[in-house]
Amino acid sequence: MATRLEGVTVTTGGWRRSHSALRLAVDAARQTLERTGRTPDQIPLLIYTGLFRDRNLGEPALAPMIQEDLGANPEDPHSGRRGTFSFDISNGGGGVLSALEVADRFLRAGTVDVVLVVSSDANPGHGLAPGFPFDPAGGAVLCTRSDGPGGLGAFSWATDPDDGSSFRATVGERTGSNVLTIHHATDYAERAGRVAAAAVQRLFDQESLKPIDVDVVVASPNDDGFRQVFGDEVGIEDERIVSAGARLHTVSFLAGLETAVTSGRLARSRKALFVCASAGVTAGAVLFTP
């Protein structure tokens, strides 16, 4: 059994849509379904991994709203149909990788055949995030179950806890109103690179692999400092690393994946490595065989 990835899509905020993480997510999800020839009612499980959303909404999860706007079995239970279950997973910039791990497990168990993973970030609007540093973007990928070999392999995670000292996003009272504040220390990229390298090294040890065995690395965040530290620590030269979207947060990995797909580098590779680092500092890695 293999978990395949199909129809990876990244949408960016146009002038009308630059302030709605919900719309960006729905657009990306819809395009992914169109690319894969699926209809929304064929999605039994929808997982959203975005962080910065309209009005910093805390409840409900954004996934049900995406499900409703997408038209994925939003109605009350009735005969002859199956419902859709949706929820959010948050793991900062590595949320998509966590969602892929959860999706992979549900697919392996045979609970579902398809999982739609969606992410997006945008300025919450209403003046709630002065100096918001990320570009509005949405992304989606369809995880499908295949009987063939390949697909996603084992996941590996590493953490070097810093209690958010190198990167944190908080919503709190400042000058009389609750605003989103993002703290990004100059050493974050370096720390993220080291933790990502630790996750990959553990994965290589588990799988008895060497850096040379990997043809392409899709890495997030897209930061020169991160790539340099990560590449040096693992022993993978920069030419093999694909990243995209310098001002993206949770969508960054999907942007890199889309670039790897559209350039043909993923299809040409025998073995690919996906790696995401995020605040915490936490990093995850997984092997992918196209």
Next chain:
Amino acid sequence: MGTCSPRHGVGDRVHRTVSGLLPLVARALAKDRGFVGTVAPSQWLLVEHSPGGDAAPGVARIAAVGRALPPARVSTDELMASTRHRTRIDLERLTGVHERRVGDGTDDSFTLAVKAAVDCLAHTSYGPEDLDVVISCSITKFRDGLTQWLDPPMSVAVAQAIGATSATTFDVSNACAGMLTGVFILNDWIRQGAIRTGLVVSGEFISSLARNAARHVRNIMSRELASLTLGDAGAAMLVERSPDDKPGITVTGFTTIAEHSRLCVAYPSSHEPGARMFTRSQALQVAAIRDTPILLREALEAAGLEIEDIDHVVPHQTSTRAIRKGMAHVTQALGGEPTHPVVVTVDHYGNTASTSHTVALVDELEAGRIRPGDTVALVALASGLVIGVVLFRADENLVQSYGHAS
């Protein structure tokens, strides 16, 4: 959308026909719509069975539950006396909430989660270093008072605080169904043997929403009325691979009826500390009462059980009136009732959001009302609208860890 009863009746007939006479056709249809496995094709719920065949042969069990309750109590009379406007609302009569626990300023979502996790582990032989996964499911992510930490995720901080240094961590958000969604994920991983132990944890420091609502509620029609029922709590649940795969979690099933996704929304307040929540309680209750019996029936059918086989139903704690009304509909629709009265704790803890099932479960275990072999149904009703069921059998070890022998 039609009404519930006719649809339910038709659903029953179709279900019996499809599963009884045309299983191959139904299975093919289900597969075309992205579903495989052993679940009945006409099932609306996304269901996990235990054991789940070759792909997921193991069984997960609930090994322990823990909670943290702030010592301070605020009665409904006291809260309503603090409202800015003269509301004339008899909230206690309306909701059955007599009092709720409220943090005194030293607790927040994070500290409540950590305390609950420590309490949970104290009921097991596990140490934090034994945890493979820590999933934090708090809706509120308040740390250092009323500052919400969106990133890093709270799971990293909780794992670090309790010493779960080797655990994989991530957060799940699914409103008041968050913790049970976490159980749904852990059940999946444990059944496949991917992990042995996982901790689902949550801390809800939500009394600030009640304080904010007290400034704005004018009358019984206010959409912030439900905020006045909220109480603070932390909760944790440890799920592990059942030794010898003895019965533990038998079925988990969830769905999101997303056309109701906007019936309850919460976000940070613009000009007050903390957050505000706006709920169309009546519409939410109507949808929940209409759909829960159908979905509970599906979960029971998947487990091969009747409602009379259930010993304890632990619903999400919103109000005594809503819980009893909902249970009456379940009894009527399913033609029977559980062995014990439906569990109600909202009267003394209020609605503690994602922690409510676990907080109530601890009450039942500590009081010795849950006995070894009892079948328990945790029923999630959450903004989204999420409806879910976790069916599990309480075993000797779980009951004993709360001081009660068989």
